[in-house]
Amino acid sequence: MNQICKVLIVDDEILVRQGIKYVLDCEQEGFQIVGEAANGREALNSLLTLQPHIIITDIVMPVMDGEELTRLVKRDYPDTEVIVLSSFSEFHYVRSTFQHGVADYILKPKLEAGALLQVLKKTRERIPGLSGGGPQAETAAQPLDTLLGRMLAGYRLPPESEADVKRQLPHNCFALLGWETLQPVPGGEALNRSSVNAAMTNNATSLGGNNAATSSNARTAYDAASATVTTAITGELDRSVPGRVQCVIPGTEPPGTAFMLVNLEEAHWPELLEAVHRLADTLTGQEVELRLTLSRSFSSLSELAAIRQESYARLQQHRFFRPDQVLLVQVERPEWETPPPKFNLTTFTEQLKRQQLEEAFGDLHQHVDALSRQNDGDVYQFKSFLGNIIFNITNQFSHLPELEEGKYSLFRAIDEAGTAEQAMQILDHYLTRIMELTSSATSAPGGNANMAKLLQYIEEHYAEPLTLTELARHFHFNPSYLSSLFTTHNREGFKEHLNTVRTGKAAELLRAGEAPIAEISSMVGYGDHSYFCKVFKKYTGLSPSGYRRQHYGQE
Template identity: 55%
Template structure:
């Protein structure tokens, strides 16, 4: 039977997946990429749903690596062939996958069109009953097929009249929905959420045209076509949808790409706007919606960090001065949302490595070093990464503090806690407190951790959450109003924080309380 050979790509790096997608004219060669996943667990769900012929997988990935994925695929789906991606240093892992029945392997540094195509064609020969053609005739291509080719950047002869009738309006943009926060995502729940999103958009914006773009298992992506005057309506509709979902078990993040007016720009906008928004989300952890046209102006280049001076300060035990300089530099780096995430994490890891070396005699610091490296590498956003660094700096200070001055620090801590209790509903930051009490911010940060086993931000969130819970029990005010009363200007962020500390969304908490009365 003549058909396209269906392929799934599994790699935790989105740029690697994109590179594989663009290295070949897949459909013309007889193949079709039907899905992507960032780890083995996501891939297994895709495999059950899409039934691919070939899985191309990386070896080293979080959650479930390629070795375990290969073993499960060959056990549960013996007809599916697996091709492994690896580097030279990972070749010992590849040997074990061959024992589980992997069809072939490709070295990442040597990934090129000719070599990949050769491996793919050798692999499809192993699949019984699969006769692959060179792809469909361009004159009879479907809209979805043509759109996928346009987004991938391929030149294609297509019936422009067909696309014009399918996309009748003057404005295009990509709408993405990140579902990584859902712990039990599967094909059915993904389809259900797609239906909810489409239903809400169609209800709010009559006549809107949408087309699903295949991609990462944890993402839902649409190409949206509408009238120019409907752009603000689309934003308002998604804002309402995000607020309603913030009250449920799902807390997705949304991405609006740059606007464009010609389908010929579909690939450029996908690459230069939408994919970059996915990278920028690391630096905007509190933003539920990232809209290309509303991004702040990028900050100028940050000054290079003086590592030699910092190390000298550490050697002299001038920790307060050293960590103050470091915090200022990290804050500056955090504002450069166009920066490379890997480089940002590498800088934090390098700092931990250098400081730990200076205190190699402190066993607790030395033993925790590699766990901190892993934690930073796995951090989902800038706040999480910086919190890991803060925890490390506080640990360093605690291990180098003497017992002198403890009485004074206890008194200072009492004053701080009383002030926060009185002013929790106001905009508060560590810098604000430092100015008010004439303390150094690094001293305050260390003081909080030493006395409370939690940082300033966690302490403030806990107080605000407790106050919000009290209002939810006693006050019938709207939840958005309560969020403002306890110091949160962003309703969706308030719901996220409240659920983190209580395990329930605000509306669920209120319903549960009243049902027990």
């Protein structure tokens, strides 16, 4: 038998890649799709592993285009053939790719299964040892994961292939287990702040897309994490769900997501639920964060594509609103948060006109916080609300040109936010920046109702283990906004003000002369006595014992 001709697809459009993979019966003709990439850099990084005979590549792509990819491939892998795929009909645009030795060129508008197959066959004839490959090739019988991949993409199988799938999946119940590996965002808080500052100065490039190295490293990490997850899932199901059949479905987009079809007897569904929960507990706290989703059970593979769409949508919503929750099971409905009342945009606009920014932004933050806690929240609606708010605020302050110039970059930053928390932080820094620009707020500590409530709460609860996060949760504010609000309207930051209150109360107790110094530290909220002494001396210039001696000496 002839050797299989391996093909790599490179295109930044998912639909094009999926179409080439599943419209063609490549295996029947002696071809095998061994991988895909969204740009030239990803393709180059996979060549050593995949070793394709033919690369089908688009011309116009981010990070690295098809022209540069072709040049580097023909330089470093001269035996690899390249077929150029492009939406541009001008021959001069792709002339340089032919100069580098490209095998053929096809226009996307004229791309048809038959035409592409002819080009592939013609190109295969150029490769020593592959000429004459055809339907008799080794992969004529397509593996289960390939067939399921077609079904997942929404394509119907021919009757003989469908019968083959049914033979390999004999049970009456199916479930789709999906997972997504998350890479931590470098910079965190600083990244969001710099994004807003960049937008305010109309520097869209600083909002940060992935460069080639980042994209490549992320894909490598995703692949490694996916292999680890697959092994862990297989091991857990082997121990817990007897008689089931499972298959990881390849080629899932975007990178970092994967799906496993589990075929089992309906009577074993409880065991599957328990196994998935144990799996989530096991995988919690891994270096590469993981999010799992288990679909509802279904009885027919004809539902596979719809279940996949449903599961992926829930997975993305899950990740956005509940980034710390590892597992989402669709049949386990969480407790519903009480829906917040509709935001009163008229009142909000009137407050902006009257320069009542603290009250307006405080009400806004409480509403956004309530929206972010809705278990049935819609990501698109949440981001649209934030975008509309920024648009309305910018219109109210149209006399500030930097707001108008930067608003579209802010819209993009909100749109690219991976979680509700990230989107809220972008909004927080934007509102803080507006307060700085307008200089409309008074600097007096009690200059607004919100600040007065905060100071009063600290005065009443200073002896408790207060933190900025706890205070924000109590008042339904975002911690970063609360920190900015505190420093804007108080001469001290939160931590400094809390220390001032505590050391003042401690001084009163020291002057009273009744309680031992060791007890006074805990009475004013310090769990560590040595730390209390250090803070007290910093704020008063004396140690607690020295302060008490001085007081008695003055009497």
